[in-house]
Each structure stands twice: as structure tokens, then as C-alpha cells.
Amino acid sequence: MNSTAAELDASVEAAHAAFEKARLAGPGTRATWLEAVAAGLENDAAALVDLAVTETHLAEPRLQGELKRTVFQLRLFADEIRRGEHFDATIDHDDAAWGMGPRPDLRRYNVPLGVVGVFGASNFPFAFSVMGGDSASALAAGCAVVHKAHDGHRELAVRTAETVTAALESAGAPSGLFSLVTGRPAAEALVDHPLVKAIGFTGSTAGGRALFDRAAARPEPIPFFGELGGINAVFVTGNAWAARREEILTGYAGSFTLGMGQFCTKPGVLFVPAGQTDEVRDNLRNALEDFAPAQLLSARLHEGFRQAVAGLRDTAGVRVLLDGDVAEAPAPTVLLTTSEAVRSDPGILRQEMFGPASLVVEYSDESELTALAGLLEGQLTTTLQAEAEDDVAELAGRLADISGRLLWNGWPTGVTVSYAQHHGGPYPATTSGTTSVGTAAIRRFLRPVAFQSFPQPRLPEPLQDANPWNVPQRVDGVWRRPSAQPEGRL
Amino acid sequence: MNSTAAELDASVEAAHAAFEKARLAGPGTRATWLEAVAAGLENDAAALVDLAVTETHLAEPRLQGELKRTVFQLRLFADEIRRGEHFDATIDHDDAAWGMGPRPDLRRYNVPLGVVGVFGASNFPFAFSVMGGDSASALAAGCAVVHKAHDGHRELAVRTAETVTAALESAGAPSGLFSLVTGRPAAEALVDHPLVKAIGFTGSTAGGRALFDRAAARPEPIPFFGELGGINAVFVTGNAWAARREEILTGYAGSFTLGMGQFCTKPGVLFVPAGQTDEVRDNLRNALEDFAPAQLLSARLHEGFRQAVAGLRDTAGVRVLLDGDVAEAPAPTVLLTTSEAVRSDPGILRQEMFGPASLVVEYSDESELTALAGLLEGQLTTTLQAEAEDDVAELAGRLADISGRLLWNGWPTGVTVSYAQHHGGPYPATTSGTTSVGTAAIRRFLRPVAFQSFPQPRLPEPLQDANPWNVPQRVDGVWRRPSAQPEGRL
Numbered sequence: 007m008n009s010t011a012a013e014l015d016a017s018v019e020a021a022h023a024a025f026e027k028a029r030l031a032g033p034g035t036r037a038t039w040l041e042a043v044a045a046g047l048e049n050d051a052a053a054l055v056d057l058a059v060t061e062t063h064l065a066e067p068r069l070q071g072e073l074k075r076t077v078f079q080l081r082l083f084a085d086e087i088r089r090g091e092h093f094d095a096t097i098d099h100d101d102a103a104w105g106m107g108p109r110p111d112l113r114r115y116n117v118p119l120g121v122v123g124v125f126g127a128s129n130f131p132f133a134f135s136v137m138g139g140d141s142a143s144a145l146a147a148g149c150a151v152v153h154k155a156h157d158g159h160r161e162l163a164v165r166t167a168e169t170v171t172a173a174l175e176s177a178g179a180p181s182g183l184f185s186l187v188t189g190r191p192a193a194e195a196l197v198d199h200p201l202v203k204a205i206g207f208t209g210s211t212a213g214g215r216a217l218f219d220r221a222a223a224r225p226e227p228i229p230f231f232g233e234l235g236g237i238n239a240v241f242v243t244g245n246a247w248a249a250r251r252e253e254i255l256t257g258y259a260g261s262f263t264l265g266m267g268q269f270c271t272k273p274g275v276l277f278v279p280a281g282q283t284d285e286v287r288d289n290l291r292n293a294l295e296d297f298a299p300a301q302l303l304s305a306r307l308h309e310g311f312r313q314a315v316a317g318l319r320d321t322a323g324v325r326v327l328l329d330g331d332v333a334e335a336p337a338p339t340v341l342l343t344t345s346e347a348v349r350s351d352p353g354i355l356r357q358e359m360f361g362p363a364s365l366v367v368e369y370s371d372e373s374e375l376t377a378l379a380g381l382l383e384g385q386l387t388t389t390l391q392a393e394a395e396d397d398v399a400e401l402a403g404r405l406a407d408i409s410g411r412l413l414w415n416g417w418p419t420g421v422t423v424s425y426a427q428h429h430g431g432p433y434p435a436t437t438s439g440t441t442s443v444g445t446a447a448i449r450r451f452l453r454p455v456a457f458q459s460f461p462q463p464r465l466p467e468p469l470q471d472a473n474p475w476n477v478p479q480r481v482d483g484v485w486r487r488p489s490a491q492p493e494g495r496l
Numbered sequence: 497m498n499s500t501a502a503e504l505d506a507s508v509e510a511a512h513a514a515f516e517k518a519r520l521a522g523p524g525t526r527a528t529w530l531e532a533v534a535a536g537l538e539n540d541a542a543a544l545v546d547l548a549v550t551e552t553h554l555a556e557p558r559l560q561g562e563l564k565r566t567v568f569q570l571r572l573f574a575d576e577i578r579r580g581e582h583f584d585a586t587i588d589h590d591d592a593a594w595g596m597g598p599r600p601d602l603r604r605y606n607v608p609l610g611v612v613g614v615f616g617a618s619n620f621p622f623a624f625s626v627m628g629g630d631s632a633s634a635l636a637a638g639c640a641v642v643h644k645a646h647d648g649h650r651e652l653a654v655r656t657a658e659t660v661t662a663a664l665e666s667a668g669a670p671s672g673l674f675s676l677v678t679g680r681p682a683a684e685a686l687v688d689h690p691l692v693k694a695i696g697f698t699g700s701t702a703g704g705r706a707l708f709d710r711a712a713a714r715p716e717p718i719p720f721f722g723e724l725g726g727i728n729a730v731f732v733t734g735n736a737w738a739a740r741r742e743e744i745l746t747g748y749a750g751s752f753t754l755g756m757g758q759f760c761t762k763p764g765v766l767f768v769p770a771g772q773t774d775e776v777r778d779n780l781r782n783a784l785e786d787f788a789p790a791q792l793l794s795a796r797l798h799e800g801f802r803q804a805v806a807g808l809r810d811t812a813g814v815r816v817l818l819d820g821d822v823a824e825a826p827a828p829t830v831l832l833t834t835s836e837a838v839r840s841d842p843g844i845l846r847q848e849m850f851g852p853a854s855l856v857v858e859y860s861d862e863s864e865l866t867a868l869a870g871l872l873e874g875q876l877t878t879t880l881q882a883e884a885e886d887d888v889a890e891l892a893g894r895l896a897d898i899s900g901r902l903l904w905n906g907w908p909t910g911v912t913v914s915y916a917q918h919h920g921g922p923y924p925a926t927t928s929g930t931t932s933v934g935t936a937a938i939r940r941f942l943r944p945v946a947f948q949s950f951p952q953p954r955l956p957e958p959l960q961d962a963n964p965w966n967v968p969q970r971v972d973g974v975w976r977r978p979s980a981q982p983e984g985r986l
Contacts, residue, residue, distance in 0.1 A: 071597070078596035096916040096936075106568035106913055107561070110906065114916040114936075117896060119929075222712035226874075226923045384716075394951065402954065406607060411946040414954070416600065423596055425973050426586040426604040428946035433716045439609075439943040446586075446604075446944070453929035454936070456901040456918035461884065464892065464904070478975070483915050485968070487975055 008189025014152075014196060020182030021121040021150035022201045027180040029118055029148045032467070032475060033092075037084035039179045040146060043137060044080040046173030047073060047166075054166060058131045061159040063301035068265060069132070076132040079139060079423045083146040086445045090477025092116060092147065092452060095468040097481045100459075110459050113469040116452035118148030120203035123196040125217075126156035126163060127208035128303050129268045135159070136166040136186065139423075139442050140206030140231070145184070147451035152202070153186045154193045158304045163188075197221050197230075204451055207232040208270070208442065211358075211434050218437045231450050232437035233430065235270040235358055236385045238418045241277045241401065244372050245393040246415075251282070252289055254391050258364070259293035261417035263338050266300055267362035268307070271387055271418040275355060277378060280344065280368035287327050290340055294328070299335035302361055308334070311361035315339055318357045318365065323347025327366060338362040345369040345378055352381040376401045384432030385409040387418040408432055410441070498679025504642075504686060510672030511611040511640035512691045517670040519608055519638045522957070522965060523582075527574035529669045530635060533627060534570040536663030537563060537656075544656060548621045551649040553791035558755060559622070566622040569629060569913045573636040576935045580967025582606060582637065582942060585958040587971045590949075600949050603959040606942035608638030610693035613686040615707075616646035616653060617698035618793050619758045625649070626656040626676065629913075629932050630696030630721070635674070637941035642692070643676045644683045648794045653678075687711050687720075694941055697722040698760070698932065701848075701924050708927045721940050722927035723920065725760040725848055726875045728908045731767045731891065734862050735883040736905075741772070742779055744881050748854070749783035751907035753828050756790055757852035758797070761877055761908040765845060767868060770834065770858035777817050780830055784818070789825035792851055798824070801851035805829055808847045808855065813837025817856060828852040835859040835868055842871040866891045874922030875899040877908035898922055900931070 009017070028036065047054070051073055058069045086092065093115045100111040122144040126135035133139065141151045155163035167186035174183055187196065197205055197220045205221055205228065207214050214232040221230040242254055262273050278286065302308040312332040318324055323343050330339030339362070348354045348367055355367075369378065379388070379401060388405040390412065392398050405412050410431030421429055427444030430436040440450045457465055467475045476488045499507070518526065537544070541563055548559045576582065583605045590601040612634040616625035623629065631641045645653030657676035664673055677686065687695055687710045695711055695718065697704055704722040711720035732744055752763050768776065792798040802822040808814055813833050820829030829852070838844045838857055845857075859865065869878070869891060878895040880902065882888050895902050900921030911919055917934030920926040930940045947955055957965045966978040 075596045081595070098912075098914045098916040104912065104914070105571070106565045109912045109914055112912065112914060112916040114918045218717065219712070222709070222717070227708065227712070227927065229929070399954075406945050410944070411948060412950070413948040414950045416949050422588075422594065422599045422602065424588045424594070424599055424602060425970055426588040426602040426946060428604045428944045430944070432943075437717065439719070441944065453922075454900070454918045454920070454931065455896050456916060458901060458903040459906050460902070460904040464889075480915060485975070485977055487977075 009187040009192035011191065011195060014187050014192040014199070017152050017185040017187055018121055018196070018199045018201050021152050021185060024180040024182035025118070025120055025150040028150065028183055033087040033090060036146065036148060037088050039174055039177045040080045040084040040142065042173040042177035043170050044077045046169045047077050047137065050169045054162065054169070057162045057165055058159065061162050062131050062303050064131070064265065064303070065300065072130060072132045075423060076137060079133070080137070080142050082423060082445065083142050083448060086448065087146050090468060090475055091445075092448050093468040093477055094454070095477055095479045097469060097479055099482055112456055112458050113460070113465060114454050114456040115466060115468045117455050119451050119453055120149060121201050122149045122151050122451055123202045123205045124151050124153045125193065125205070125207040125209060126154060128156050128158040128307060129265070129270070130208070131159045131162050132166070134208045136163050137170050139447055140208070141184070143447035144206065144451045146448045149451045150183045152196060153184070154196055155186055155188045160188060194220065198224065200226065202228065204228055205230045206442065209234070211235065214437065215434075229450070230437050231440055231442065233270065233442045234434050234436065235360070236431065236435045237274040237355060237358060237382065238271055238385060238387045238389070239275040239277065239355070239379070239382055240273045240389040240391060241375050241379070242279070242391040243393065243396045243398065244279050245396050246391040247279050249393060250391070251285070255286060255289040256293045257417050259290050259338070261419045262364040263294065263297055263362045264419045266302055267338075268303055268360060269419050271421060273364060273389065273418055274358060275365050275367060277367045277369055277375060279372070280370050283327070283342065283368070286366060290328050294338050297338060299333070299337050301335050307360060311336070311359060311363070314357060314359040315361070315363050318354065318359060321351065321354055323351065324354060324365070330363065336362055341365045343367050345374050348378065348381060355381055356383055376404050379404040379408065382408055384435040386429060386431045386435045387411045387413060389413040389416065389418055391415055410435060499677040499682035501681065501685060504677050504682040504689070507642050507675040507677055508611055508686070508689045508691050511642050511675060514670040514672035515608070515610055515640040518640065518673055523577040523580060526636070526638060527578050529664055529667045530570045530574040530632065532663040532667035533660050534567045536659045537567050537627065540659045544652065544659070547652045547655055548649065551652050552621050552793050554621070554755065554793070555790065562620060562622045565913060566627060569623070570627070570632050572913060572935065573632050573938060576938065577636050580958060580965060581935075582938050583958040583967055584944070585967055585969045587959060587969055589972055602946055602948050603950070603955060604944050604946040605956060605958045607945050609941050609943055610639060611691050612639045612641050612941055613692045613695045614641050614643045615683065615695070615697040615699060616644060618646050618648040618797060619755070619760070620698070621649045621652050622656070624698045624932075626653050627660050629937055630698070631674070633937035634696065634941045636938045639941045640673045642686060643674070644686055645676055645678045650678060684710065688714065690716065692718065694718055695720045696932065699724070701725065704927065719940070720927050721930055721932065723760065723876070723932045724924050724926065725850070726921065726925045727764040727845060727848060727872065728761055728875060728877045728879070729765040729767065729845070729869070729872055730763045730879040730881060731865055731869070732769070732881040733883065733886045733888065734769050735886050736881040737769050739883055740881070741775070745776060745779040746783045747907050749780050749828070751909045752854040753784065753787055753852045754909045756792055757828070758793055758850060759909050761911060763854060763879065763908055764848060765855050765857060767857045767859055767865065769862070770860050773817070773832065773858065776856060780818050784828050787828060789823070789827050791825050797850060801826070801849060801853070804847060804849040805851070805853050808844065808849060811841065811844055813841065814844060814855070820853065826852055831855045833857050835864050838868065838871060845871055846873055866894050869894040869898065872898055874925040876919060876921045876925045877901045877903060879903040879906065879908055881905055900925060
């Protein structure tokens, strides 16, 4: 059953009321709410994973790992807001000698935006859904969350939301701080609602762009943090190919078929030197020999996969290297093309095949690689497979232009949650310059407010000279960090 | 003469080429470019100010102050990028014991976006125009700038651009790093150009929104950092009114007529207790007795001012308190209304009068103020005039919701350039959650990139363990700041 317009309204209104209460709590209190949710998810893990297996066809160990990641993320974010890094507290004392003329006392910190709408993703029923990265970072920031369940795992979403709501309530969080809505009408109304101040989204480019446009067209436009996927091209140099061809092809096969290829970081294109086509095919066939096909996430995704593979396979200049299939549980497909073909039709490099398929591009000369990289759209990741002696500075620079994360001799699947993580990239990888993974994701849901000449007791705690919450403060240009800084290891 | 389409294209292409060279320079080198521009502006100050007086009708001392501010800003930003704060360098070493599973070595820092389009403002021919806050912060970030001159001071823009270009060249910056275009067709083409990656804008709500929509509708949407102005309401409590009525009215009169009321931070609304209308009028008349009217910035602005004042004056419930005029050099106008009237027509609080006019709102009961604040749209600033014993926590909370800077017993005109400054606010004050004044403005023109498992020598300098540029680094969750941190005083 889809949420009605009245239900959506009630959820947003309740979330707004809860936000107004929640932001009076300090980060220490809010951290305990996140930790209560983490504990709740751990307690209910067995039942939740069972439900997820049924609804998504993903393997149980993968889902257990994903739940572990989700729980860890909540605890990492709790730790992060206890440190107070997210406040970015900045204090300029009044200064009669300031270079442009006398300066008043001025202090700035970050406050939460308000109610955030979060859209669940099909391919991560835990880590990018009900209490995934967007919800966790919005709650950590001090926002309230109205979550739009993904239709692909609606029962799981409802059950997870019950766990979350019960945990928040038991921890003393205000009622309504988190709620769940379902169905497309509610999704659109969520983006339109005047009390909703930001959107977090993970999904397709078409769907994400439509909602981005909707958010931008509001009377009051709101930020739309959309993660729309990509191709995640991998570039193999001649030296790396000579030294580690088998290892590279094995790693590639493992990465593009991981989770049935249903990751936004799946390597969708591999650039290799021309001339060993048979060997590439044989190596890939060997590497995939024991691959156990499984059903894709949903019938809708399966149909999209079928169409994408057929479309690319039938493009001029593309042929089949490894003939998989598009059965209900599809065997991996590898297509093959040349650098000449993609130069004449760069669209070949822009077709995401969401599932266990990828494209090998043979190049004639390593000096082509920088130009080939220039044909790619914005990416979440790009990867270099290279040797110590390779001169790839120019190529790496080009890859930094078009992607959010560059890997050296690794594979892009597997996105750790940490301080330095950046999961985002130039459009169409994402619709903003932010990350949806890692502690920096919290910053998306904050905005700065400055206080001029306020008396000390009327200042928010992070801006008081006495610094009662012991947060980092930049004072007259110089950062002062608490001496009792936690060790930072979870 | 307006720039042709070919000239705009050539400017953007040259800017992009210059950007590709400029980003290879370290922040120390780029800082010397900013300092060269500052020195160039100082050298040419006399001629530039003379030209500005002619084109804008602003007073010479005001323009000298504005140029001083502009020069100071360039030096402050040079100092800021030398410190390396803007990199936000974050290093997570690999960690087999990381809570969600083994973590690879992952490092993130900020890189410049590319070519930035900057629109000059009518009312700040130096500080928000050719080499104003947007241009200075974009160059500091490592971007190139194509500046669209404001038609109101086009000769000055051309002359200032010559100074800037010569200074950059003499300092060794790549040719094309800064250029100037003119006219509306070039303005629109600038927002549309695929090589332009962000826009900085200061101007009207209507003009800004149209360009925001244009930027969002591009095949690749780009961030539009627009500062669109506002009302800057001031709230006077009963106690403050009793204690400092005369002082408050004198301060108000001075602030709303400063620079002929042509500031985006002009106090456009003053909430005072009802019952002393005659005294308010007499005090304001006294305070404005020696006011010397001057011409407004342009005939177009003058016409807009005339219409805005007439529109508000003719609104039901609004009457004239102090009868100014809309002559070529207009005398100040103060309109008067009541809290009842604005409750029934909140539009009264949403009409900016860009010029020397303001609105006094009489309220019956102090308990109304929070609700009245709730009728305001997003603001750059709001101000409290209150006494130590006043309980205004709820009102202050509401004001923080709707504004970017809160003042205590001050006046919003005068926006210092410093570390803690925040010049921005909820829409329609700005189109983003960022600031266009202060060192934080630099962050707008950067985006993060992460490097996974990169060998040390291939990492950008700010991410190397050896930290050759001596920048702040967050290492495994804990910030390490250079011991030789500069003192931070300019």
C-alpha cells in the first residue's frame, strides 16, 4: 500500500516537530540515539537478513556484511559528532586593528538543515536504504528523516523502520524523528514539501535527474544529494599488463561480478593493450569458471540489464568476447571493442550495464589513454593498474578531473566507511560535490550561522569561549583542538 | 560594446587552458598572484576610485574604503591558502582491524573546480565585482575566472580588469586566468558553457533565480552561488526600547541610509513596541536632519526603488511615517505598519526597497515576535536589540532558522571579511548554503578527490606522509596541525 498524501504530510509535520526538539539535544545525546539504533539493528539482524534474502536474492553472507557495515557506520558517526568536528566552530574576537577596519566579535558554526527526505536504493537494502548512509548522516547532523522505501524491498524497509523507531524511542529521541513512506506519489510530495530541506538519493541517472530537477524547481530550491552511478573505468598500462596480466584479469572478473555486478562501483570498462584477445578471453573464462549465478535484485532491474547488454552488444564496433546470458540468474557477459571504435562513438563508454557484464577496450598505444579518459563522463571511481616505473602523471591528472576516487592497483568495488572516504564525483556520477559515504557525508545536512557581538551566555555551546562541549574551535585564525581528543579508533 | 559569442568562447577556452597550468602551482605560488593583484589595485587606486565616483555616484571615501577592503581580502585569502586549510587533507592509513573490515589506505583532499563565471554587482564596484569576493575566492581555490561586468560600471570594470590582468602577468600567472566579458548574451552563454563549472553571483532575486534555473537545467548542472539580498529585519524588545529608544532609532536611521540604502544588508524592517508613533517619527526626523541625499547607482535602480516604495506605501495597512521623496537624489522614506497588518498580509515583509527607505512595524505584545519572525523569508541577517535580562531564546532560535548572521545590539550593514564571517542565508537570501564573504568562501570552488592505495611519491603533496607543504592533515581521525602555524593576523 502506498502512503497517501495525508500520511506523507503527517510524517513530514511530525518530523519537523521532532527536529525542533532534537536539535536542543547536544551531540553527546544524539550520539546515544545513533548507538541505540545500531544496537537495535544488531539485535534484529537474523530476522532482517532473512527477509532481505527473500526480497533481494542477495546472498546471506553479503547481507550480513552489509548490516555490519551499517551498524559500524552509525557508531562511527556517533563518535564523529561527539568530537564536534562537524560544527566547524570558528571564533573571531573583536579586533580594532583588523586590516580592513575594526572587526566585531563574530562566531560561526553549523546547524542542521531540518527535515531530510531519503530515498532507499535497490542494491543496498541496509547500507543505502532505511538506516543507510544518508539517514545516518542526516540524523548525526541533527536532522529528522522521512525515508522513501524502495519498492524492491518494501517489507524489509517496513520491518527495519520498526526496529529503528523502537530503538529511537527507547533511547528517548523525540517521536517522529524517523519515519517511512512508500510509493511514487509520496516520493514526489516528499521532494515538494516546504518543510523538507534536503534530499538524499541513490539510484538511476534518469530517476535521480528527474528528482533533482524537481528539487531545483521548487519555489525554495533545496539541495539534492544524488548518487547516480557510473562506469568506473580501469586503465591497464603496458608494463602492468606484461607483469600481471593474469592477476589483473582475475581481479577484474571478481570485481565486475561481485554481488551479481549490482554495484555503482562495478568496473564497467577495462582498457588493455591490443593483441592478446584470445588470452584475455581464456583468462576471464577460467576466472569465472566457478561463478554461481543468482537472480538479480528485481524483475525490473533484470529487464534493464537485458536491454543495456543488448544495446551495447549491437553497437557498431562492439562484439562479444565472453558469451554469457540474460537468464533469470544470468551468467557473466564480457563485450569487446577497440579504442578506435570508442573514439568514433564515445557513447560506447557511457552505457552502464547494471548486472554481471563489462566491456574490454583494446588500445593500440599507451599514449592514447589520456585522450580516451577524456571521453568518459563524470565517475565515482577510476582505477590505474600500473607499475612503479610507469609515467602516468598526465593520465592520473585527467582521471582526477573526472572522478571522485582514484585507485592504484586495486578494484573499485568495496567502499570503506572512514574519515577520508569520498563516494561522489562530477555529474552524472553525483548531482553535487559531496560524498554519501564516510564521516564527511554529515556535512551535507548542515548550514552555517554566524553570531555577531552576542553575549557569552547567549551563544551556542560550541561558540562559547569556555567551550563546554570541548569541541575544536578555530580562534582568530588558529585551530585549537581539545587536548583530550579521543583516539579515533573504533 | 557587448562581447560576441566568439569572444566569450575564446575567454572560457583560454581560462580553461590557464586553469590547467595554474593548478600545477602550489598554494604559495598562487598566493603571490593574489598579492600581486592586491598591489596592482593599490597602485591604481586613485584612477580607479575617480572612475567609480563618476559611474556609480557613490561617495569617494566609501569607495576608498571598499577598495581597501578588496585589497585586504586578496591578502587574507593568500594567507589562508598558504596555511592549506582549504585542502581539508584527510589521511586514513590502511587498517586491518578497522571495525567494518580491513580498510585500504585512503586519502582525500580538495581540488579546484575549473573555470568559474563571476557576475559583478551594481552596488559594490570593487568588493563584489571584477576582483571582489567571488573572483578572489575562486582564484584562491585554484580556479580561473571569467568575469561578467555589471553594466552600471562598465568602464570601471574594463579598467580594473586591465589592472588585474597586468598584475597577474607580471607575477607569472598563466595568461587567460582572468578575463572580462560584457553584455547579456555573453552572460547567458557563460552560464551555459560546458567548461564553466560554477557561477558566483550577487544581484536581484529575479535575475539570480533566472540564472540559477539556467545553471540547474544544463546537461551537466553546475553550482550557482547566488546572493540575492533580503529584508534584514531588526527586532527591538520592550526593555531595549525603554532603555535605548533614541540610540536605537539613531542607529537604525544611519544603517538604512548608509550608502543611500543600497546594501543587501540594509535593515528594511524594524519591529518596535506600539504606542510611541510620534516619538519614533520625531527621533528619525532628527537623526536624518543632516542627511545629504545623493544619486542612486543607476537610473534603472532608481526606477526600481520608486516602484518598490510606491507599491509598499499603497498596500492596505501601510502608511507614511516620514515622507521622503523619490527625486533623482532621494530623501529617506520611512513607512509604518502594524503587526496585525503583516499577519494578515505577510507580503508586506517581503518587499525589498533597494534605496534609502525602510518599514517600521509596531507590535502590541512582545510575545508576538517569534510568530512575526516566522512570517519572514530567508534572510542574510536578522538583528536583536535586547537587554541582558530579556528572555529571547525562542525568538533567537527562530531567527537562526531563517538567517545566516544574527546580530546582538548592532546593525547589519558592514560585513567584515574574516574567518568566521557568514554572508548567506536560507533562500531567497542565497541559492546555496555557502558564504560569499570571508575565507570560507574559498571552499565553494573546490571539490574532494580521494586516492586509494597510491604510492607516496604519486600522491599530491598535501596527502603525502612527509607533508612537504606543511598543511594541516587529519590522520586516522585526529588532526595534526603544523607546529609552525602562522599567527593569523594581517
